[in-house]
Amino acid sequence: MSPRSVISSARRLVVKVGSSSLTGSDGDIDHDRLVSLADALARKHAEGTQVVLVSSGAIAAGLQPLGLSTRPRDLATQQAAASVGQGALLAAYTHAFGMHRITVGQVLLTADDVTRRSHYANARRTLERLLDLRVLPIVNENDTVATSEIRFGDNDRLAALVAHLIDADALVLLSDVDALYDGPPSRAGTSRIPLVRGPQDLAHVVIGGSGSKVGTGGMTTKVEAARIATAAGVTTAVTAADRVTEVLGGEDVGTIFLPMGVRGRSRRLWLEHATTARGRLIIDAGAVAALVHRKKSLLPAGITAVEGTFHDGDPVDVCSPDGVRIARGLVNYSSAELPSLLGRSTRELAADLGPEYEREVIHRDDLVVL
Known part of the structure; x- marks a missing residue:
């Protein structure tokens, strides 16, 4: 089976979308973008695929109601924005997936929760049961209670760990960049890297970017997330959110990272990558x-x-x-x-x-x- 067909035929799939892919130029949630994403995932759901969506955007959704123009730097204001924005974001997803008669369920995680033995098992059991009931879980870090010491740091890493937690077949990381390139995408002569077989393929690649004004990620965090996921045996794709239908259909878009490890659940991956x-x-x-x-x-x-x-x-x-x-x-x-x-x-x-x-x-x- 080709790497791209692993994505298109995945029995269990985790898709992560960043804040920059859900927001407009004003920093507020762009409902047309959100609906387009929901439509694409709904089609996979209708095919029988179990889909988990890891979605950023809670803090971004809270900016406008609080009168903020950019993502706040201090933790307390981030938590306040997340508290205001999380409900609005879930309501938007509930409506968008509801148009396809798909029930969604919110799962908020903290790194502190899922590294402890009983909590890790409970998070896994909850997600498994939601999928068994044909519910589409929407996962996010619980920004309202997470502290600077117990954070995943970015939802790319959270998505990789969730893919491992539920033993997913594939992980798709969506952002505002269509692929990993062998240099800055804006520089003439750079080329898309369609396939990464292992660390040796990235030895001479300059990876940068710190994300948008409403997000925390960038290509660096996506490559790190791909490393975590592939170490757990999960095929990973990185591409732009507006190419989600193509990547889920197995088309030659984005960058595919081949699995390097063996699939199977273990809390130890969480201990290594989700804790400080x-x-x-x-x-x-x-x-x-x-x-x-x-x-x-x-x-x-x-x-x-x-x-x-x-x-x-x-x-x-x-x-x-x-x-x-x-x-x-x-x-x-x-x-x-x-x-x-x-x-x-x-x-x-x-x-x-x-x-x-x-x-x-x-x-x-x-x-x-x-």
Whole structure:
């Protein structure tokens, strides 16, 4: 099967659209663009494809009602704009898909939610059930409650992680640029890159762009999202929103990134790509070998130093004696509690402090080796 036919024949498909593709010159939501996107996805839905839409635009939709001309820089105002705009955006999608008798469901995610074991399973279960019921989920980051420390950072990365979460066949990233080019698209002589087989195909490509005045992404974030998705075995396409019908039909538009990994769900991809470390644990050489080679959990005996301020359940980086990051995981102790436990066995800690201390600092299920 050709890479483009993987997109057109996908049984389960994630499509991401950026704010710049949904807004007009005034920064407000352009309903004609939104309806055109909904029409294209509705056709795939009618063919039996399970479609998940990851949509930016909540903050953009809130700008005009709040009297703002550009995306706010401070987090509090972004959250206020998202609060105002999220309802308007969902109402527009509900109406547009309703014209095709398709029910939509809103799913708001935060990175903090879906990296914790029970929440990750719940997010996956919710999306699976919505798809089973022939509902079209509309996913966005929960900007109204996300903080600067617990954000996906952009919806391109969120879409890649959602594609992995639901074991999608393909991911399509839509923006205002029609493909990845071997140089700045505005420069004469640059050419579209139709196919990326692996990192070697991008070794000499200059990738830039920081997104529009209403968005946060650019081609850099799309290439990074493609790297995450293809590492999870998901074929990925990048093209312009106005070419959505063509790319979903398997036509030669945009850029296709071939999968490099094996499909299959694992929270560890989320731990690696959806979290920001709140601190660091420095470990000795023996603990490095236990984590990397023997696939063990991290115990207090192997930790030599604690850096940063964090709480039980927060993501932290695990570093070798020379400070090189080797893993990331969710810690079971706070930074205030942990220093007094260093270098001691769990059996000794349980005897001195009680059975609740006979636990790992980071359990293997909550640890990803980088």
